Amino acid sequence: MEHQSLSNYKAIILAAGRGNRLRPLTDELPKPLVEIHGQSLIEYHLHALSQAGVQQVVINHAWLGQMIEDKLGTGASYEMQITYSPEPEGGLETAGGIVKALPLLTDGKKPFLVVNGDVFTDFNFAALAQVTLPKDSLAHLILVPTPSFKTQGDFGLDKDGKVMITGDYTFSGISLLHPDLFSGLEPGVIPLAPVLRDAMKDGRVTGEIYSGRWDDIGTLERLEAARENY
Helix, strand or coil, rough: CCCCCCEEEEEEEEEEECCCCCCCCHHCHHHHHHHEEEEEEEHHHHHHHHHCCCEEEEEEEEHHHHHHHHCCCCCHHHHHHHEEECCCCCCHHHHHHHHHHHHHHHCCCEEEEEEECCCCCCHHHHHHHHHHHHCCCCCCEEECCCCCCCCCCCEEECCCCCEEEEEEEEEEEEEEHHHHHCCCCCCCCCCHHHHHHHHHHHEECCCCCCCCCEEEEHHHHHHHHHHHHC
């Protein structure tokens, strides 16, 4: 699969998390609408995706999801079209949410971009337009050096650019995924990590390392640190 222009690809921003570790802030505000210097996390993604040429974005949501729709609307302000994929209040986990949204994302043949709604980064999404994946590849992951708040990394990267199931790097939450990754999965609550690891065992996941700014805004402490450091 060769990617020449992100204008040909849709993206999904995963915005269905409850944000328990950001309470009480997220008791009345969905996590993706948490702000850093006057702009919400999800809006940073929308602007960056728009600048990279993405024209159609799907946003899944659960907890206080209507607030996300009210805030972002049709996407006209970001020069793109936004479609929403509502989920039950408890959410469907990452893979479950993507499975539900697949009809909005792809014709079953084209890969699509995936971005976690609770990360804060200056990653240039346009770089993904230069990614050439092997024809049997199911995913291309952006990995980052494991942050200090984690005791160990998630994955590794071998000399051929394939992602290994153990290693010193952390998955950034940014990826290109092929719909075949979800083949055979029934709708429901499904985490993504086991699905990716199964594909890694078959050598069907590639990756690259990004060493720029990347923060996982998972706790109040990390939110304050991002506000201070940006």
